[in-house]
Amino acid sequence: MPEGHTLHRLAAHFDKTFGGGTVRASSPQGRFAEGAARVDGRVLVESEAHGKHLFLGFDSGEWVRVHLGLYGAWTFGDVDGERHLGAPRAEGAGRLDLERDAEGFVVPPAPVGAVRVRFVNTTGWADLRGASVCEVITGDEKAAVQDRLGPDPLRADADPERAWRVVSRSRTSIAALLMRQDVVAGIGNIYRAESLFRAGLDPLTPGRDLARDQWERLWADLSGLLRDGVRDGYIITTRPEDRPDPDARPVPRPDTLYVCYRTGEPCRVCASPVAARELAGRTLYWCPGCQGGR
Numbered sequence: 001m002p003e004g005h006t007l008h009r010l011a012a013h014f015d016k017t018f019g020g021g022t023v024r025a026s027s028p029q030g031r032f033a034e035g036a037a038r039v040d041g042r043v044l045v046e047s048e049a050h051g052k053h054l055f056l057g058f059d060s061g062e063w064v065r066v067h068l069g070l071y072g073a074w075t076f077g078d079v080d081g082e083r084h085l086g087a088p089r090a091e092g093a094g095r096l097d098l099e100r101d102a103e104g105f106v107v108p109p110a111p112v113g114a115v116r117v118r119f120v121n122t123t124g125w126a127d128l129r130g131a132s133v134c135e136v137i138t139g140d141e142k143a144a145v146q147d148r149l150g151p152d153p154l155r156a157d158a159d160p161e162r163a164w165r166v167v168s169r170s171r172t173s174i175a176a177l178l179m180r181q182d183v184v185a186g187i188g189n190i191y192r193a194e195s196l197f198r199a200g201l202d203p204l205t206p207g208r209d210l211a212r213d214q215w216e217r218l219w220a221d222l223s224g225l226l227r228d229g230v231r232d233g234y235i236i237t238t239r240p241e242d243r244p245d246p247d248a249r250p251v252p253r254p255d256t257l258y259v260c261y262r263t264g265e266p267c268r269v270c271a272s273p274v275a276a277r278e279l280a281g282r283t284l285y286w287c288p289g290c291q292g293g294r
Contacts, residue, residue: 001052001234003118003188004188005186017047019061020043023041025042026118027029028118033071039136045058052181069130077123078123079123106121106125149181152184160219173204174203175279176280179281181193236256237256238258259285267287270287
C-alpha cells in the first residue's frame, strides 16, 4: 500500500497538470459513472493529501476522495508517453502523437483494464485502477474524514501534540500505534519499522513508556523521512555512513533500507540478524541488537 509521501506527490502532480483547468471525467469501468458525472466539466481548483487519502477539489465545492488501498494506482499520459505508477515519478514510455478534439481536449487511447475513473484535459489524462475508495463527497464530508485521521507529518496543519496525547496514554506498543491512521496519518509498514530502528526504540515498547523527548525525536525523524520521500519519490532511510557507497545517488537499491524485508540478514549497524514477526496485521522488522525486543 502506498505510504503518505506517495499521496502528497500525487496531489502535487494533479495541481501541476490539471489544476486551474476544466476536466472531463468518465468511468470506463462504470462503477464510478454517477460520481464522474457530478464533476465532469468542472474546474479542478485544489488537490491535497492527508495521510493515505487524496482529495481533488472542484469548483462545484465537491471533492473526489481516493484511497488507493493495496492495489490502486494511477496511470498518467501526455505527449511524453504513458506511465503506470502510484506516484508520478516514472519516465514516459516514448513520446505520443496526441489527437485533440474540437474543444482542444486530448483524445486518449482506449482504456485498458478496469479503469474506475478517467480525467482528461487539454494536455493529457489520468486513469485510476484498483482503488479501495473512489467517491464524490461534500466539503463537510471531507472534513469529517479528516477529523477521523491523525496528524499528517507532511501537512502544515499537523499537530504532533494530538498524536502524543494518544501515544502517552496507551498500553499499546509504539509499533502498533504508528500503524493506526487515527494516531499518525500516512505511516505504513516501511516507515514504521525504519523510523523505530533509526530511533533505537524497541518496537514493543508501550506508548505510555516513551519519554516525551523520544517521541519528539521520532516525530521529527518521520517528518524528515517523509519529506525526503516526496522529494526523491522513493523511501530511503539509511544514513550515508551506513551505505557501502555513501556518495551514490539515492535511488532504490538494496542498501536503502535498514530492516524492512531483510529477515535474518545482518544489521547494517551491529550485524545482528534482523528479526520479524506479525504485528497489527503486518510484518514488523527490527534489529534485536540495536533495538532490543523479543
